[in-house]
Amino acid sequence: MSYFLFLFLAFVLWRRWKVNTSNPGKLPLPPGPKPLPIIGNIRDIPLGVPQWELYEAMALKYGDIIHLNVLGQSIVVLSSLEAINDLLEKRSAIYSSRPRSTMMHELMGMGWSLAIMEYGEEWRRVRKAFHQHFNANEADQYHDIHVYCAHSFLRRILRTPEDLFTHTRHLFAKSIMKVTYGIDVKEENDPFIFHAEQTIAAFNTAARPGRYLVDLMPVLKYIPSWFPGARFQKDALYAKDMSQKMVNNPFIVVKEREHSGDAEPCVVARLLDEVPDGPRREEEEDIIRKAAGIAYAGGSDTTVSALQSFFLAMTLYPSVQLKAQAQLETVIGPNRLPTPADMQDLPYIVAITKEVLRWKLVTPLAVPHTTTESDEYRGYFIPKGTIVMGNSYFILHDPAVFPDPHEFKPERFLHEDGSLNPDVLDPTAACFGFGRRICPGRAFAQDSLFSVISSVLHTFNITHAHDLDGNKIPVLPEVTDGLISYPKPFACSIKPRSAAAEAMVRSTE
Known part of the structure; x- marks a missing residue:
C-alpha cells in the first residue's frame, strides 16, 4: 500500500511540475477556491453533493470562469454562454476536438x-x-x-x-x-x-x-x-x-x-x-x-x-x-x-x-472535454490536459x-x-x-x-x-x-x- 501511495504522490507532483513548466509567461490560473497542498480542491467538490450546485456558488463568487485543482488535475468550469462560445466553439480545435472520456x-x-x-x-x-x-x-x-x-x-x-x-x-x-x-x-x-x-x-x-x-x-x-x-x-x-x-x-x-x-x-x-x-x-x-x-x-x-x-x-x-x-x-x-x-x-x-x-x-454540466494544448483566455493560463466543462445549470x-x-x-x-x-x-x-x-x-x-x-x-x-x-x-x-x-x-x-x-x-x- 505504501508503494502505491508513493507512486500516487509522485504522480501528483509530476503533474504540478508539468503545469508550471508549460506556463513560461507565468500567467495566473483562472480564479477559484484556494487549493490545499497535494489534494488540491478535492474537499471543495465532495462526492454526494451535486457538482453544479457547488459550481453555482463559485460562479456567483468568482465569475464565469473558475479553476480547480483535484489531485494535480486542472479543471475549468465555464458558466456563461460567452465563455463557452469563445472557447468550446470558436477554439474548438483545442477544446472540442477531443472529448474528455x-x-x-x-x-x-x-x-x-x-x-x-x-x-x-x-x-x-x-x-x-x-x-x-x-x-x-x-x-x-x-x-x-x-x-x-x-x-x-x-x-x-x-x-x-x-x-x-x-x-x-x-x-x-x-x-x-x-x-x-x-x-x-x-x-x-x-x-x-x-x-x-x-x-x-x-x-x-x-x-x-x-x-x-x-x-x-x-x-x-x-x-x-x-x-x-x-x-x-x-x-x-x-x-x-x-x-x-x-x-x-x-x-x-x-x-x-x-x-x-x-x-x-x-x-x-x-x-x-x-x-x-x-x-x-x-x-x-x-x-x-x-x-x-x-x-x-x-x-x-x-x-x-x-x-x-x-x-x-x-x-x-x-x-x-x-x-x-x-x-x-x-x-x-x-x-x-x-x-x-x-x-x-x-x-x-x-x-x-x-x-x-x-x-x-x-445534464446540468456539459460533457467534459480535455484541452489538447495550453491556452490563454482573458489573461488567464489554461494548461494542456485541463478538463473543461460548460456549466449549463448556472446559465439557466x-x-x-x-x-x-x-x-x-x-x-x-x-x-x-x-x-x-x-x-x-x-x-x-x-x-x-x-x-x-x-x-x-x-x-x-x-x-x-x-x-x-x-x-x-x-x-x-x-x-x-x-x-x-x-x-x-x-x-x-x-x-x-x-x-x-x-x-x-x-x-x-x-x-x-x-x-x-x-x-x-x-x-x-
Missing part, C-alpha cells in the same frame, strides 16, 4: 458514444446518420408515434400510478425503440430496457472526474480484477457487457428481420437500405449500429429525467397545473386528447415544457437572466397576454449541450415531452400523497448527482380528473 469509459467499451468519441471522420459519419432522421425537419414524421406512446403511458399510470418512475422509463424506451428499431418493447421486464438502463447508469457514474482513481492514474487499468481495491475492473466488465448488448442486440434483430423479409419500418431499416453492397458495407453498418445506440441511450434518458421533473413540479406547484388545465379545457375541450399539432395553440403548456428543461436540468439559473431561478415559473417565458416571449433565453441554448456536440435529437425529445405533458395534464390531477393517517407526505425538489441528473424518488397522488377523463384514457386502448 474517462479511463473507466474506455474500460467499459463505450467508445461508440458521440459524447466521448473523438472528433474526426467517424464522429462526423455517426452524427450524420443520427441527424439524418432525428433533426428538426424530420420531427413531424414521428408525431403519431409520440401520441401512441403518450396514450400508452396514460393507461399505465391509470392502472398503477404508484409505479410512476417505472412508467416514465418504459414510455420513452418504447418510443425510441419503435422509431429506431421498429421493436415493440415488453410491458414488463423488457431486456432491451434493462441493458440500456444499466449502461446509462454506469456511464453516468464514470463521468464525474475523480470518481474512480484509475481516471487520475491510468496505469491502474493494468491491475487485474481479483487484486484488492480493483473493484473498478469488475464494474467495468459488467458495464461493458451491458453496453455491448444495448448497442448490438436490437441492431441484430433488425438485421435478422431484413434477412427474413419481415423488417418493420424504422430508422435502422431505412439506413441499411441505403447502404450499397460492397467491401465497405460492414464499415457502414457499424456506423449505423453506433448511431442507433446513441439515439436510444441519449433520447430515452433525456426525456425520462425531464418527465420525472414535470411530475415533481406539478406536485409542488398546484397553481401551475390549474392554469394549464384551464387552457387545455378552452383549446382542446372534453372530447379528445391533445397532439403535437396543438402546440402553437397551447403556449402555456409549451412554457411548462421549457421550464421543466430549465428548472431541473437533465443565473438570477440576472431568470429571476427567482430555483422557482418553477412557466410565466417567465410568456408575454403578459399569454403568448410566448421569444426574447427570453430558451433553455435549449444550454440544456442539450453546446456547439457541434449539441444533442441532435433535441427536437424529437421536445415533441415527445409536449405530447406526454399535455395529455397528462388534460386527464389527471397530480397532488401530494398522504400517509395512512391522512398526513401529507413531504416532497423535496432534490436530484441525483451525476452527468445525467434525475429527481430523487418522491411520492405523489395521480388520479383522473373526472369519470369522463378516465373513460377517454381507456378509449385509447
